[in-house]
Amino acid sequence: MKTMLNVALPKGRLGEKVYSMFATAGFECPSILEPNRKLIFENEDAGVRYFWVKPSDVAIYVERGAADIGVAGKDILLEYAPDVFELLDLNVGRCRMAVAAKKDFRDNPERTLRVATKFARIARTYYAGLGRDIDIIHLNGSIEIAPILGLSDVIVDIVETGKTLLENDLEPLETIVPISARLIANKASFRFKSAAIEAVAQGLKAQVPAE
Ligand code: PRP
Numbered sequence: 001m002k003t004m005l006n007v008a009l010p011k012g013r014l015g016e017k018v019y020s021m022f023a024t025a026g027f028e029c030p031s032i033l034e035p036n037r038k039l040i041f042e043n044e045d046a047g048v049r050y051f052w053v054k055p056s057d058v059a060i061y062v063e064r065g066a067a068d069i070g071v072a073g074k075d076i077l078l079e080y081a082p083d084v085f086e087l088l089d090l091n092v093g094r095c096r097m098a099v100a101a102k103k104d105f106r107d108n109p110e111r112t113l114r115v116a117t118k119f120a121r122i123a124r125t126y127y128a129g130l131g132r133d134i135d136i137i138h139l140n141g142s143i144e145i146a147p148i149l150g151l152s153d154v155i156v157d158i159v160e161t162g163k164t165l166l167e168n169d170l171e172p173l174e175t176i177v178p179i180s181a182r183l184i185a186n187k188a189s190f191r192f193k194s195a196a197i198e199a200v201a202q203g204l205k206a207q208v209p210a211e
Contacts (some may be wrong), residue, residue, distance in 0.1 A: 002047045003196040005189075008062055008070030010055035014093040014181060018071045019050070021090065025203025047196060059084060059184065068189035069197055074163040074179045084184045087201050091208045093181040094128045095160040097122055099174045102147050105154065116146030117156040120156060126156070126176045 007022070009015040019032060021077060029043040029050055031165045042049040053061055053070075059082040061067040069087075070196060075097055082113055097119065106112070109132070116137040127134045137152050144164055147151040158179065159165060185197055 001163050002044070003193050004044070005040075005069060005193060005196050005200065006049050007048055007050045007200075008053050008058045008067035008167070009050055010058055010071060010073075010181075011052040012055065013053070014072070014073075015052060017028055017092055017180060021092070021171055021204055021207040022048070024207055025200065025209065027200060027203065046190075052163045056080075062186050065186045065188060067186065068193055069185045069200065071181050071182060072184055074124070074177070074182055075119060077120050077144040077182060077184070078177065081121070082184075083187065085187060085190050086182050086184050087197075088204060088208070090181045090182040090183060090204065091211070093179070095158050095179050097156065097176040097179055098159045098172045099126075099154050099176065100144075100147075100159070100165050100170045100172045101154040101170060103171050105147070105173075109154075113154060115154055116143050116152035118143060119156055122176060123156040144170055 005132060009018055027046045027048045029041045032041040032050060035055050039052045051067060055073065056076055058070040058072040059076050062070040063082040072089065073093060113132060113134045114137060115123050115134045116139050118140060120136045120138055123136060137146065139146060143155045143157045145171065146155055148168060165172060183201060190197055197208055
């Protein structure tokens with residue numbers, strides 16, 4: 001019997017792009033393109049079963065073995081540090097983790113810096129490296145509002161086009177790390193389904209867009 005690979009894909013625009021890479025690599029599942037709200041799709045002949053999950057949950061499915069492989073942003077991997085193998089940089093979903101602030105912000109190194117973010121670990125690691133004391137204000141979205149309302153001095157967030165910052169009168173100060181989508185694998189699956197996972201990784205590698 002053919003090995004079935006359970007694949008967690010991030011729901012949304014990035015996931016659709018990533019699915020097309022899997023399809024081109026020979027792991028298509030045509031029913032996935034039907035307009036419905038199903039979350040699980042299977043193609044037994046190709047040996048794949050896809051799940052659409054919230055992008056920030058992909059790593060949990062893979063770490064716990066509910067999915068053998070998945071595609072997650074480097075931001076999620078850095079923030080949650082899941083115990084998984086990172087197999088391939090897919091070079092899609094490219095953006096950067098950055099510090100931003102109001103245009104008139106002037107840093108005072110004598111004072112604790114108030115940092116609003118969804119990415120507390122990434123922010124802590126970054127500022128620890130600079131030897132800077134910070135106070136993390138953990139938010140779940142609309143981070144850009146925090147400095148405008150005086151809730152924080154700066155934000156640490158994802159910047160893709162820069163439009164959200166611009167339209168909220170903020171400006172990027174520093175890039176912390178470039179981000180892109182990564183193929184990840186559950187550690188046990190990587191041993192027991194190695195041939196199937198290797199075939200997917202090789203197939204995807206050929207689809208990775210150049211820099
Ligand atoms: C991210 C991020 C910014 C925006 C940046 O949010 O939090 O708000 O994208 O993109 P830009 O530089 O192209 O304007 P996302 O859309 O991922 O959703 P979120 O609010 O759930 O974080």
